[in-house]
Amino acid sequence: MSENVGRxxxxxxxxxxxxxxxxxxxxxxxxxxxxxxxxxxxxxREALMQLDAIxxxxxxxxxxxxxxxxxxxxxxxxxxxMAELEGLAGSLAARRLDEDSRKAxxxxxxxxxxxxxxxxSDAYYYDNEEFHKAIYAASRSDFLEEQCAQLxxxxxxxxxxxxxxRNRLSTSFSEHCGIVEAIFxxxxxxxxxxxxxxxxxxxxxxxxxxxxxxxR
Amino acid sequence: MSENVGRxxxxxxxxxxxxxxxxxxxxxxxxxxxxxxxxxxxxxREALMQLDAIxxxxxxxxxxxxxxxxxxxxxxxxxxxMAELEGLAGSLAARRLDEDSRKAxxxxxxxxxxxxxxxxSDAYYYDNEEFHKAIYAASRSDFLEEQCAQLxxxxxxxxxxxxxxRNRLSTSFSEHCGIVEAIFxxxxxxxxxxxxxxxxxxxxxxxxxxxxxxxR
DNA sequence: AATGTTAATCTTGTATACACGATTGTTGAC
DNA sequence: GTCAACAATCGTGTATACAAGATTAACATT
Numbered sequence: 001m002s003e004n005v006g007r008x009x010x011x012x013x014x015x016x017x018x019x020x021x022x023x024x025x026x027x028x029x030x031x032x033x034x035x036x037x038x039x040x041x042x043x044x045r046e047a048l049m050q051l052d053a054i055x056x057x058x059x060x061x062x063x064x065x066x067x068x069x070x071x072x073x074x075x076x077x078x079x080x081x082m083a084e085l086e087g088l089a090g091s092l093a094a095r096r097l098d099e100d101s102r103k104a105x106x107x108x109x110x111x112x113x114x115x116x117x118x119x120x121s122d123a124y125y126y127d128n129e130e131f132h133k134a135i136y137a138a139s140r141s142d143f144l145e146e147q148c149a150q151l152x153x154x155x156x157x158x159x160x161x162x163x164x165x166r167n168r169l170s171t172s173f174s175e176h177c178g179i180v181e182a183i184f185x186x187x188x189x190x191x192x193x194x195x196x197x198x199x200x201x202x203x204x205x206x207x208x209x210x211x212x213x214x215x216r
Numbered sequence: 217m218s219e220n221v222g223r224x225x226x227x228x229x230x231x232x233x234x235x236x237x238x239x240x241x242x243x244x245x246x247x248x249x250x251x252x253x254x255x256x257x258x259x260x261r262e263a264l265m266q267l268d269a270i271x272x273x274x275x276x277x278x279x280x281x282x283x284x285x286x287x288x289x290x291x292x293x294x295x296x297x298m299a300e301l302e303g304l305a306g307s308l309a310a311r312r313l314d315e316d317s318r319k320a321x322x323x324x325x326x327x328x329x330x331x332x333x334x335x336x337s338d339a340y341y342y343d344n345e346e347f348h349k350a351i352y353a354a355s356r357s358d359f360l361e362e363q364c365a366q367l368x369x370x371x372x373x374x375x376x377x378x379x380x381x382r383n384r385l386s387t388s389f390s391e392h393c394g395i396v397e398a399i400f401x402x403x404x405x406x407x408x409x410x411x412x413x414x415x416x417x418x419x420x421x422x423x424x425x426x427x428x429x430x431x432r
Numbered sequence: 433a434a435t436g437t438t439a440a441t442c443t444t445g446t447a448t449a450c451a452c453g454a455t456t457g458t459t460g461a462c
Numbered sequence: 463g464t465c466a467a468c469a470a471t472c473g474t475g476t477a478t479a480c481a482a483g484a485t486t487a488a489c490a491t492t
Contacts (some may be wrong), residue, residue, distance in 0.1 A: 043476065
């Protein structure tokens with residue numbers, strides 16, 4: 001448990017939202033949450049305020065908080081921005097790569113290889129996250145790293161859906177290979193280009209997303 | 217005044233920070249703020265929580281809130297990300313431009329021309345903001361527009377400093393001309409390239425920034 | 433039967449009270 | 463005179479109480 005209850009609650013509720021326990025559109029009743037976590041309404045309200053500021057929920061004055069329901073189009077927009085930021089991270093990483101970052105990327109990349117080879121989509125989901133985080137860190141831009149991590153977190157549920165699509169695992173991993181190659185070669189332009197197309201949802205991948213969202 | 221005191225306070229305190237009334241590093245005492253605005257500590261705390269989530273202040277548990285002091289390097293990183301996002305907005309605007317957006321861009325562009333011609337740096341500061349916002353809107357990506365607006369807001373104080381640099385007004389405006397031309401011509405690549413270099417702080421502009429920061 | 437109005441209830445918004453950790457100032461020892 | 467330990471004070475963290483708007487349900491009217 002974190003230092004103060006408010007932040008702990010923020011993380012707790014955020015995870016519940018991202019893991020779809022609190023589904024989009026669901027109403028978040030302050031008293032229900034308070035009794036569920038065994039605290040008073042005060043820290044619950046503080047947590048909700050923060051989640052509102054992040055953009056995960058919406059607090060309508062005097063009418064309570066609801067989990068935001070993005071809709072396919074907005075999710076597409078979010079991936080579009082994510083692709084851009086990751087592209088920048090990749091291009092900076094290629095330019096600034098040092099020994100530590102190189103090792104970190106290599107390590108997570110091999111873990112992805114293993115889980116992709118085993119066809120273990122849950123393991124790959126986790127390893128993939130670490131791989132991307134390693135690239136953010138390699139950019140050596142703290143602010144960019146934070147922005148990427150935050151958006152990545154917010155897109156987590158949809159990424160998970162995407163991975164369930166047939167053949168996506170091996171496709172994803174082979175794209176990783178190219179990205180690693182470009183970064184290690186110091187080719188910023190190519191790293192940017194590959195990451196942009198790896199992260200973005202172009203063409204059929206958008207309809208895949210819509211389909212998997214509808215499937216729930 | 218907004219619907220509830222908490223949000224009103226958030227905006228109020230945010231403005232006070234962005235206008236440098238609460239300088240970086242300043243301590244934000246809950247009781248002082250409460251009595252200043254004539255409310256209790258509760259909505260003050262809620263406002264502070266939100267500002268913390270946005271990244272404008274830092275709340276250290278049990279030790280109060282302070283205004284974040286970014287430092288030149290981090291500001292550079294923020295402009296780097298801003299440049300990337302604006303580049304994306306520009307390239308989308310070029311692809312998707314419609315009549316309304318075209319009009320809006322033209323209108324703000326002429327206002328910039330007037331204030332730049334008059335050498336009125338305060339007026340230009342405001343018109344320039346509207347010009348960039350018009351481009352965000354023209355991107356037709358709500359999420360991108362929000363992200364850009366938020367980061368733009370956060371970088372406001374530094375942008376203002378930059379404009380005070382000698383000749384920056386006319387340089388900035390002539391860059392705008394190129395950007396408008398590229399967007400109206402539907403040349404996304406060029407719009408992206410020009411916006412990136414317009415917004416980013418490359419080379420000597422970084423030392424200008426550092427110098428103007430030190431001057432305060 | 434449908435709709436508009438009003439009263440009861442429920443939930444959020446704000447204030448206040450209390451608890452506890454952090455900070456600061458004072459006193460005493462070396 | 464300097465430093466350490468302890469006490470007092472101050473400010474934050476959480477709970478509870480009270481106020482007020484929103485929702486809902488019942489009732490009357492058309």
